[in-house]
Amino acid sequence: MTALLELQGLTRRFGGLTAVNNVSFSLDQGEIVGLIGSNGAGKTTLVNLATGHLQPTAGRIAFAGYDVTGKTPYQLARLGLVRTFQVVQPFMQLTALDNVAAVALFAGGAADMPAARHDAQACLERLGIGELANRLPPHITLAQRKRLELAKALAARPKLLFLDEVNAGLNSAEIDGVLTMIRSIAAEGVTIVVIEHLMKVVRGLCRRLVVLHQGALLADGQTEDVARDPAVIEAYLGTRGAAMLEVSPP
């Protein structure tokens, strides 16, 4: 069974700085993988490369068996390779419904605007924010905007979903809500990559961890093994982080 996503020797340089340095790993259908590393380790750059927002300096990206290196974000979105943004990016002057309808129309294959709005309403309800359909993004809470971002990702009928710190800024109760949402999306066969700092989220969701450090791949394996890897502890987790990860996911 070919891997859903394959990164081979992926590299990206900005002038002298190598933000992503020869990273290779692959994802299979249905996995939930944690992508962790400290600020500046290259996580967001890697996501930007995989979703076409940045062109790689070197290396290859294959999605569902096809070479998609160099493809644009909108081509990849239409293929089902979708992402959310670390800093939430709604269309500020469109209602929540139309934010999602835009994705349904241009990436989700909806026939026309009425059909797109129909799909959009379903996605909003799926994320429990159906009643916010006519609200403008500035007038809903951060947690609701995060769910809106998830609803937009769903509207693109994703096969692979990059969630870039979708829990940042949420309190414990709000995080639990988002985790259940992510699990239900994964249950439908969507492969998910979670970019996260909160060990509670990583432990709760991911059986496998990919760790980046200064742009390079530091570790890639089962969560429990990575949590005990001395290099990872010294470079990123520290004693408190490692303890957090010890308890294996349910």
Next chain:
Amino acid sequence: MNSAILAQVLVNGLLLGGLYAAIAAGFSLVWGVLNVVNMLHGSAVVLGAYAAFFGWQLGINPFLAALAIGPAIGLLGWVVQRFIVQRVIAAPVLITLVLTFALDLVLNNAMLAAFTADYRKMGSVTGLPPLMIGTVSIPADRLIAAVLGIVATFLVHLYLTRSRLGRAIVAVRMDQETARLMGVKVEHIYALTFGIGLALAGVAGCLIGAVFPISPLNSGGYLGVAFVACVLGGLGSVVGAIVGGLVLGVVESLGSMLIGAEYGVTVAAVLLILMLLWRPQGLLGRAGYD
């Protein structure tokens, strides 16, 4: 095309580039720090040139007059920013562009009314014979003007990196809100920067006046030079303006020889658009610098 002619054309280009550096530096600083493309810049250069011309008629050497004319036009810039441009400082690109375009209409037409459109030329300023290096002749006035252009630009660079207010200007350019948190009064920095920008334009005007015929009709050309050299050198980078000015000077003098002087603007404009597409951060600039 033998090497003697090529050498002469290159030298002419570099001499022109020194003046272009002075024109572009002030424009680049204002664009970088205030995010305002100052369409008034070309006319400020013309104003400096006329002030130097009238000084020259009274027997004052334009290179010396620049020491007074620069700050005077700088003060005008300070007033224009503090009381007019500041009111739309946070407005979208469209608004500040159209506003400074309108101000240029006012200043340029005022000069046309006062000085008429016909060209005026100062006689030789220093009276020194041209410097001869092999077959290449370098007119004294043009050499002094070019060198002073680069010196003036570099002095501003030193001010920006060594002095307290200069550092604050760069800080406001990079992150205005955080500069405020350091206790910087951002409105004052904007007015100061706009003033420095127009002062440099005034100095460039004096240098150009000493070497070339001047007329209010030139303001569009000077503005074009400021655009191209500033983008070539990298937005907001004063040192970049020196590199951008020299490169543009050489390209323009080569271009006018190969294709003809009447296509000078097109050569520069095409160079600008290619630069914008290939390296918007300029030859020196770092990606994401502006």
Next chain:
Amino acid sequence: MHARLQGWVLPVAILVIGAIVAYGLPIALSNQTYLLRLATSLALLVTLASAWNLVGGFTGYPSFATAAFFGLGAYASAVMQQFGWSALTGYATAAICAALLSAPFGFAILRLKGHYFAIASLMLVSILKEVTTGWSNVTGGGMGINLPGAGGDPLAIARISLEILVMLAAFSVALSLVISRGWLGFGLSCIRMNETAALSAGIDAPRLKTIAFTISSAICGVAGAAYAGWIGYIDPSDVYDVMWSVRPIIAALIGGVGTVFGPVVGSLIYLVFEELMWRNLLTFGTGALGVLIAILVLVMPGGVLPSLRKGKVS
């Protein structure tokens, strides 16, 4: 079905009203040359402002290229007619030339943002002006071109020009309404609000932006051709004057950038101001115009109608 039908009523209504005015107004104003001139100037400004609004308003890209395609259209039509082709062929050539140049050029510079895009678009004006002046054996260079039809009865020409430009204005506004309501307008407004998010939403931003830029430029080209027919004589410094880029922007700003009817209202208000100013400050004309524009920009950057599209595209 209901929405689709309802969607087409208003645009068709605009075209019908346009046709009626185009037919009726020249007769009503028959020999009043000043009013004919004023009405034709208004129709021209509405056309240009509405066309500019597709790029500057809907998509949020501050274009200064209007004068370039306006001049290109004027010359394309004038040159064709000089070689014996009919005025109609002239208009067609103007539209085709503008479209053929604006598509590739637009695709290139629309990758730039904000000031960079504005300057690159402004540069096109000086490039075309210089090339047109230089290509003198075809364009007559600095001497300009006298259009063959210019010798006819001036009143008849004035009336025909008014008719053509009113129809063009109605077409420009109707088309902008259709675009604003369709998927193209929806995609363009997403690009204006947040281009990165638009790309992730599957919107082919480069293609949509280029389509908008090309349509806008083609309309400006035809407007240039109509202007050449109206004035009868063109030269580079007139038809490539940057004011052809600035006036439509001011009109859209006054009326409300990004709204369909903002450019129409804004054009009327701007022309009233310009006529008043021009009437009594002849000597310092352009300078006074500068003062006028500065005041307008300082006083109402938001525009008369709501400047940015509020809420969802209907």
Next chain:
Amino acid sequence: MKQLSIQNLSAGYGDVNVLYDVSFNVPVPGITAIIGSNGAGKTTLLRVLSGLIRPSKGSIQLDGATLESLEPDGFVAAGIAHVPEGRRLFAGMTVEDNLLMGAFSRKVAKAEISRDLDEVYSHFPKLGERRYQDAISMSGGEQQMCAIGRGMMAKPRIMLVDELSLGLAPVMVDVLVAALKQLAANGLGLLVVEQDVAVAFDLADQVVIVDRGRVTKTGSSADVAADPAIRDAYLGEI
């Protein structure tokens, strides 16, 4: 007892109110931590306390001087330094230039400024090693050190630190917590917004909990940690 006293503070953006009747005191010296979910108003509170936002109601006093109507430069002059969220060092400037910007509002002799620089370098040796390097080319943790050092250069009485640990490797957070404790020991008053509740309780001697723009609890970190209601809402992770 020297302190920054905040009384009945209300503030917001345009018509959207974010803070409602917030009152508490920040002892000098000492470390006070603010916890609560984002959108609760933590960052807005700090922006009010540094003058970036003018409160609609309430007062801010330090040693008898009332500050709430001042511009940011007034707050800095009164002795309040702000280390912003995301550090926001000045790009295109070296580490040392960034630190010098921290002392912008202090009109004192060059000698004193260079003495202050040495003090920062002794506190954060890594900054000394990289003083002429571009500040933003350093790692997240080193940038946070530089941002704190920049705050020190203003010789403040109170330092506001917004999101100390966000995005940093836990191993680096331990280093920064120790550094802030040292500053408090040297007499500085600190008000730290911290999203990681475990870090907040380890760092602070006083904790303020903000929820949807209101202060729901204030007290010593020991008392607050003991409160069962707080434990499950916030302390689930420990």
